[in-house]
Amino acid sequence: MTQDRILPGIVLMLLFCLLAPLLDVSAKLAAGGGLPVGQVTTARFMVQGALMVLVVAALRVPLGLTHRAFWLVTLRAVFLIASTFSFIAGIKVMPIADALAIAFVEPFVLLILGSLIFGDKVGPRRIAACVVGFGGALLVIQPSLAVFGMVALWPLGTAFAFAFYMLVTRSLSAVMPPVAMQFHTSWVGLAICLPVMLAFAGGPVEELTYVPPQGLQWLWLFGVGFWAAVSHMCMTYALSYAPASTLAPLHYSEIVVAVILGYLIFGDLPDALAFSGMAVIVASGLYVIHRERLAARARVAVPAVPPEDPVSG
Secondary structure, eight states: OOHHHHHHHHHHHHHHHHHHHHHHHHHHHHHHTTOOHHHHHHHHHHHHHHHHHHHHHHHTOOOOOOHHHHHHHHHHHHHHHHHHHHHHHHHTTSOHHHHHHHHTTHHHHHHHHHHHHHOOOOOHHHHHHHHHHHHHHHHHHHHHHHHHGGGGGHHHHHHHHHHHHHHHHHHHTTTSOHHHHHHHHHHHHHHHHHHHHHHHTTSSOGGGSOOOOOTTHHHHHHHHHHHHHHHHHHHHHHHHHSOHHHHGGGGGHHHHHHHHHIIIIIOOOOOHHHHHHHHHHHHHHHHHHHHHHHHHHHHHHSOOOOOSSOOOO
């Protein structure tokens, strides 16, 4: 892969890191402004699904679904709903940067789950880095628990749900192009969220009821879906230009953007302990990426032996 192709991938990944926090800002403005978390989550899939119709039409992406792919898409949508709901529930009351830092333990969760489910080999150094990364998350969680209570644990739910989401994506990517995957996930997610919202409308579960949006709340709801669609399309195309091992370290710049936007818009600034935790999470994550690269090079260096039962993904 030439440098001419890698550079656009890096630019698109940095663009993702710049735009993705705008999704979080929109969600915090909507949920913090009185709209239920479930309603904001549903809006993400509704707006993103509508925008993906335009993208699919423009690119003429085939949308065929096999029976197996349909159930994988459904499972992917369920995990994305859980991840989105958990994160919005967290940032409704806590700083975006703190919640994002806690959610960034997802690569460590993914590494362990990949070992348990797919049999990926994980050495003691990467396991140690995962333990240290979780320790960094605790440094962020501890002051948040003291200030916000148990709501500070919601981003951990995001980390675990998104890790499972990525595992399903790993299986699905072998049989479906990324744009079609995003299109189907948006609409299946909406098909799941809408009946739940209708069933709980006016009910006792505050975060699953419906509140008629007023004024700028319409803009915040649109922003949740718009920035989700645009940012994730940037990431999708970034991965088509450059390998994930090259782009993964850049993903941590999203925390920097989240800190800046959180301070400028909400006046939130992580304390010294939270900043220390963020540094530990980033350092541990970068070390895991480094070890993954070394492991990948070692696999390439060994002559390939065709397996008896090839496993895609």
